[in-house]
Amino acid sequence: MISARNYFRSYSILNFGMLICLFILNSCSYKNISSDNIKSNQDVEMIVFLVMKMHKNESTGNNSIILLSSQITEGKIKTTNKNEIYSENYLNFEFLKDKKRIEQFKTEHPLYRHIEFQTDTGLTSKSIVIDSIEFFERFQLSQLPDQIRISEKRKDKETLLLNKIPIQ
Incomplete structure (x- = not known):
């Protein structure tokens, strides 16, 4: 017993x-970051997570992008190769605070992909264009932005502003 x-x-x-x-x-x-936390400490490392949807507008021939959701958390991404793009088509994300750019990142264009695949004769590569896609991006920031400006650069075309998105 x-x-x-x-x-x-x-x-x-x-x-x-x-x-x-x-x-x-x-x-x-993880901790959510409020604007009160940022105002008290300007050197807080944060990660911005964005879920977006992009589609091709057949009538105008232009692409459009919308923000589906965003999350800002305290933290640090291990590696940030923010501007190493080896594609002719890319998106440019500018994070603004009081209409001034605080950070800028380039990412591969989600609608214009270059893929490699196996065939009977070996490896083959091909460029494809997708009509619509939902995708996810994350960025390392040190200041809380109030707006994101997203533009696209396509092969043999001028840079085109797609959207200005306010961040709450």
Whole structure:
């Protein structure tokens, strides 16, 4: 039989173990950043997550982009190769604060893809154009933006402003 003394000792150890697990789980969660946190500390590293939808407008021949959702969290991306684009078609993301550019990133154009695939004769590459796509981007920032300006550069065309999106 278990004595009352041993029962309470094992119960205390179990509670202590649960308390440590709860502390570890709580420390691993991410923090949302509010504008109050940023105003108090200007050097906070943050990651901006954007989910967007882009489609080709058949009547005008231009592309359009909309923001489906955004999330800003405290954190740091391990590597940021923000302007190493090896494509003739790309998107340019400008993050603005009070109408001044605080950061700029270039990403591969989601509608114009260059793919490689296996055929009977070996590897083949091909450029394809997609009509519509939902895609995700993440960016490293040190200041909280109030607007994103998205433009596109396509092969043999002028840079075209697609959208200005306010960030709350």
